[in-house]
Amino acid sequence: xxxxxxSILKVSxxxxxxxxxxxxxxxxxxxxxxxxLGLVGPxxxxxxxxxxxxxxxxxxxxxxxVFDGASSGGVASHKLVHRGINRTFQVPKPFLSLxxxxxxxxxxxxxxxxxxxxxxxxxxxxxxxxxxxDRPAADLNSAQQKMLDLTRxxxxxxxxxxxxxxxxxxxxxELDWIAGRIKALAATGMAIIVVEHLMGFIEQITDRVIVLxxxxxxxxxxxxxAVREPQVIEVFLGGEHxx
Amino acid sequence: MTYALVAGxxxxxxxxxxxxxxxxxxxxxxxxxxxxxxxxxxxAFIALGVVGIAGIDPLFAxxxxxxxxxLAGVLLYWVLVPRLQGSANPEMLxxxxxxxxxxxxxxxxxxxxxxxxxxxxxxxxxxxxxTIKVKWFGGKAxxxxxxxxxxxxxxxxWVIAAITSLIAIGFVYLYLYHTRLGTLTRAVMSRRxxxxxxxxxxxxxxAAAFGIGLGIAAVAGVFxxxxxxxxxxxxxxxxxxxxxxxxxxxxxxxxxxxxLGGVVYGLCYMLVQTYLSSWADLLPYVLLIVILLLRxxxxxxRRVRVA
Amino acid sequence: xxxxxxHLLFILAPLVVVFALLPGVYQNHLLLFNFxxxxxxxxxxxxxxxxxxxLPFGYVGFFGAGAYGFAIMVMHLQTxxxxxxxxGGLVAVALGLLLTxxxxxxxxxxxxxxxxxxxxxxxxxxxxxLEGITKGPYGVSLTGTFNPxxxxxxxxxxxxxxxxxVIYLKNSPFGLALQAVREDAVSASMAGVNIVKMRVIAWLxxxxxxxxxxxxxxxxxxxxxxxxxxxxxxxxxxxxxxxxGGVATITGPIVGVLILYGIYxxxxxxxxxxxxxxYGLLIxxxxxxxxxxxxxxxxxxxxxVP
Numbered sequence: 001x002x003x004x005x006x007s008i009l010k011v012s013x014x015x016x017x018x019x020x021x022x023x024x025x026x027x028x029x030x031x032x033x034x035x036x037l038g039l040v041g042p043x044x045x046x047x048x049x050x051x052x053x054x055x056x057x058x059x060x061x062x063x064x065x066v067f068d069g070a071s072s073g074g075v076a077s078h079k080l081v082h083r084g085i086n087r088t089f090q091v092p093k094p095f096l097s098l099x100x101x102x103x104x105x106x107x108x109x110x111x112x113x114x115x116x117x118x119x120x121x122x123x124x125x126x127x128x129x130x131x132x133x134d135r136p137a138a139d140l141n142s143a144q145q146k147m148l149d150l151t152r153x154x155x156x157x158x159x160x161x162x163x164x165x166x167x168x169x170x171x172x173x174e175l176d177w178i179a180g181r182i183k184a185l186a187a188t189g190m191a192i193i194v195v196e197h198l199m200g201f202i203e204q205i206t207d208r209v210i211v212l213x214x215x216x217x218x219x220x221x222x223x224x225x226a227v228r229e230p231q232v233i234e235v236f237l238g239g240e241h242x243x
Numbered sequence: 244m245t246y247a248l249v250a251g252x253x254x255x256x257x258x259x260x261x262x263x264x265x266x267x268x269x270x271x272x273x274x275x276x277x278x279x280x281x282x283x284x285x286x287a288f289i290a291l292g293v294v295g296i297a298g299i300d301p302l303f304a305x306x307x308x309x310x311x312x313x314l315a316g317v318l319l320y321w322v323l324v325p326r327l328q329g330s331a332n333p334e335m336l337x338x339x340x341x342x343x344x345x346x347x348x349x350x351x352x353x354x355x356x357x358x359x360x361x362x363x364x365x366x367x368x369x370x371x372x373x374t375i376k377v378k379w380f381g382g383k384a385x386x387x388x389x390x391x392x393x394x395x396x397x398x399x400x401w402v403i404a405a406i407t408s409l410i411a412i413g414f415v416y417l418y419l420y421h422t423r424l425g426t427l428t429r430a431v432m433s434r435r436x437x438x439x440x441x442x443x444x445x446x447x448x449x450a451a452a453f454g455i456g457l458g459i460a461a462v463a464g465v466f467x468x469x470x471x472x473x474x475x476x477x478x479x480x481x482x483x484x485x486x487x488x489x490x491x492x493x494x495x496x497x498x499x500x501x502x503l504g505g506v507v508y509g510l511c512y513m514l515v516q517t518y519l520s521s522w523a524d525l526l527p528y529v530l531l532i533v534i535l536l537l538r539x540x541x542x543x544x545r546r547v548r549v550a
Numbered sequence: 551x552x553x554x555x556x557h558l559l560f561i562l563a564p565l566v567v568v569f570a571l572l573p574g575v576y577q578n579h580l581l582l583f584n585f586x587x588x589x590x591x592x593x594x595x596x597x598x599x600x601x602x603x604x605l606p607f608g609y610v611g612f613f614g615a616g617a618y619g620f621a622i623m624v625m626h627l628q629t630x631x632x633x634x635x636x637x638g639g640l641v642a643v644a645l646g647l648l649l650t651x652x653x654x655x656x657x658x659x660x661x662x663x664x665x666x667x668x669x670x671x672x673x674x675x676x677x678x679x680l681e682g683i684t685k686g687p688y689g690v691s692l693t694g695t696f697n698p699x700x701x702x703x704x705x706x707x708x709x710x711x712x713x714x715x716v717i718y719l720k721n722s723p724f725g726l727a728l729q730a731v732r733e734d735a736v737s738a739s740m741a742g743v744n745i746v747k748m749r750v751i752a753w754l755x756x757x758x759x760x761x762x763x764x765x766x767x768x769x770x771x772x773x774x775x776x777x778x779x780x781x782x783x784x785x786x787x788x789x790x791x792x793x794x795g796g797v798a799t800i801t802g803p804i805v806g807v808l809i810l811y812g813i814y815x816x817x818x819x820x821x822x823x824x825x826x827x828x829y830g831l832l833i834x835x836x837x838x839x840x841x842x843x844x845x846x847x848x849x850x851x852x853x854x855v856p
Contacts, residue, residue: 078739095738096733106726112742339837346829347831484669487666532663532667
């Protein structure tokens with residue numbers, strides 16, 4: 001069986017417009033369970049828009065999103081959460097007046113996690129939130145808020161996890177630690193899509209990357225080969241440096 | 244029909260003046276000034292005072308009301324707003340805070356002026372012009388009669404109010420687009436947080452906008468006795484809702500959009516008065532809701548819906 | 551003991567017992583009745599504002615709709631009063647359904663649109679063209695059902711149900727999810743919460759209790775005009791009482807009503823404008839100095855307030 005056939009998410013010819021601007025302009029790619037896929041590209045190339053469409057925040061204007069064999073484009077976010085998609089946000093927005101524990105409880109109660117729901121104690125422990133568990137989320141620093149956002153997503157037991165710049169703003173020690181956690185999640189069979197600007201981090205964790213430019217994929221393969229591709233270099237460095 | 248349309252435009256220009264101050268305050272501070280109508284009411288009482296005490300043309304109340312309320316606005320800003328902005332949800336709390344202020348204003352006015360309806364004879368407005376005409380060009384002194392437009396007569400105060408409104412809107416435009424403080428004001432309106440980050444003295448800009456907003460409201464109030472027949476201290480609450488309808492129609496947060504909103508509102512108002520008068524009371528409310536739902540950004544404007 | 555049972559036993563039960571027994575020892579029944587009505591309305595505001603963040607500036611629209619629902623059933627169909635009260639509640643729910651599109655608006659826009667909606671309903675009901683149905687501006691007189699004693703106990707029952715609903719919200723994942731929607735709708739939907747459904751349920755629940763309160767009010771006073779039952783004071787008082795105590799708690803709105811409405815009645819009714827002045831100043835002071843309500847005095851010290 002080819003990897004395309006057992007993919008959990010397949011995006012084909014996805015189009016998303018904002019007014020006259022084509023944020024996504026025929027984007028296609030797929031992910032298989034247990035794989036960590038990186039989405040890279042210059043600012044405005046459509047990475048976050050792709051995540052927003054896949055997680056149901058925006059309905060696509062064209063093309064198709066198939067999750068687990070069923071079309072999922074334009075389906076409401078909470079339903080996609082129940083089907084097994086979840087994500088983190090570039091700027092996390094936890095429920096500020098609720099405690100950290102209550103934040104996770106909401107996702108546990110409404111996330112529709114299949115099988116045994118993860119235990120709050122374990123999530124708090126694993127993502128270093130145990131000490132602040134009963135404090136309001138407003139008291140957390142930004143790294144802790146990112147971890148809370150991640151545990152909120154994990155509490156729903158996603159089979160596809162979309163991470164939008166999770167690593168930005170973490171210190172080197174934290175980066176190594178979170179890279180290990182993401183790899184461990186993938187090892188359980190979770191498909192993970194990572195949007196990130198830190199190329200070292202991308203290289204460390206991804207199996208494969210998709211390079212986006214102007215809402216379209218221009219390269220697919222490992223990051224190591226991507227950086228030798230003239231088209232990719234041109235996109236990242238601009239035309240005048242390419243030759 | 245011609246009558247209703249012309250009257251609609253005249254009222255509409257006036258309505259723009261009524262709404263523009265509210266919009267300036269909301270646009271700059273994200274503060275809902277529920278006491279806006281009460282400032283109008285106070286402006287009307289300044290006009291009553293000018294006529295009652297000094298016995299001169301109520302037009303003299305225009306500069307007086309403006310200056311008094313610009314100062315009052317700046318003062319009020321420093322007392323109330325910085326404290327409010329420090330709270331968790333300033334937009335919501337501003338509604339309640341300014342409701343409280345509106346109650347205080349209404350109560351104080353009632354204590355001093357009673358609850359009876361007050362009006363000014365409409366021929367008193369604009370007497371300054373006829374006096375000048377008589378002095379310089381001779382001719383007979385007399386009250387300003389109806390003014391002829393497209394072969395129909397309209398009460399002189401309507402026309403004077405509309406012209407004053409045009410001038411005032413012109414000044415707001417000049418302020419926003421051709422002064423340094425105005426440019427800063429527009430910067431704060433579009434991105435308050437970034438304006439703060441770039442070192443703009445947001446408080447100074449906001450205080451100025453708050454003062455000007457209140458000043459214009461008071462100027463609009465000077466004409467209220469002529470446009471609505473009479474005023475009472477309780478006039479403020481209705482005026483606030485009407486102002487909101489006008490502002491939302493034009494687009495909240497865009498003061499010049501209010502000019503358009505006012506004219507559209509004025510036309511609707513006159514047409515409903517002419518053809519469906521028993522349901523005319525419903526107009527501002529229904530119009531407000533329909534516009535918010537169908538075109539929440541107003542006729543020109545920005546997003547207000549939630550996800 | 552479970553938290554919810556504690557709240558039922560130590561908050562709801564004493565409240566109901568006190569208000570059920572007070573008429574026997576205190577003569578001013580109208581005052582007691584008004585206390586109960588404001589307890590219902592303040593908790594209704596708590597449900598929609600405290601838990602979901604929508605400020606219902608036209609909350610009285612539901613109250614008035616309930617009162618007129620009651621009046622129309624009694625006038626035209628000779629319905630028994632308790633049934634007419636239920637219809638009043640349903641009329642408010644129907645109005646709530648009609649207004650659900652307003653929930654798409656955020657912040658101040660919702661508050662203003664809701665205010666406009668309540669005024670639109672007032673002008674609709676009071677329109678002389680509808681005199682045959684609502685008696686227009688001339689008011690209704692319902693002498694046939696006049697029974698203040700029954701109406702009072704009906705109000706106590708509705709108050710118990712409303713406070714019970716808030717206790718449920720405070721102790722259930724449902725209430726937690728509502729607060730999550732209030733804090734951030736996008737994150738809430740990513741926690742699997744159906745945000746539209748949640749908001750509509752809270753909105754209709756708060757409409758229902760205000761409608762029932764309005765129906766009971768009509769039953770109690772029996773003669774009223776549109777301006778009475780659509781008076782903006784009901785909205786404002788309910789919001790201010792709830793805020794003064796502290797929203798998203800069970801006890802906040804109760805404390806708010808008991809203290810503020812108590813003071814209101816102590817000051818007396820002789821000169822309404824002095825009164826308006828005092829409560830205007832009170833509202834301003836509240837927002838400036840105690841925006842999170844009385845309970846914040848305790849929570850700031852780290853005490854838990856139910």
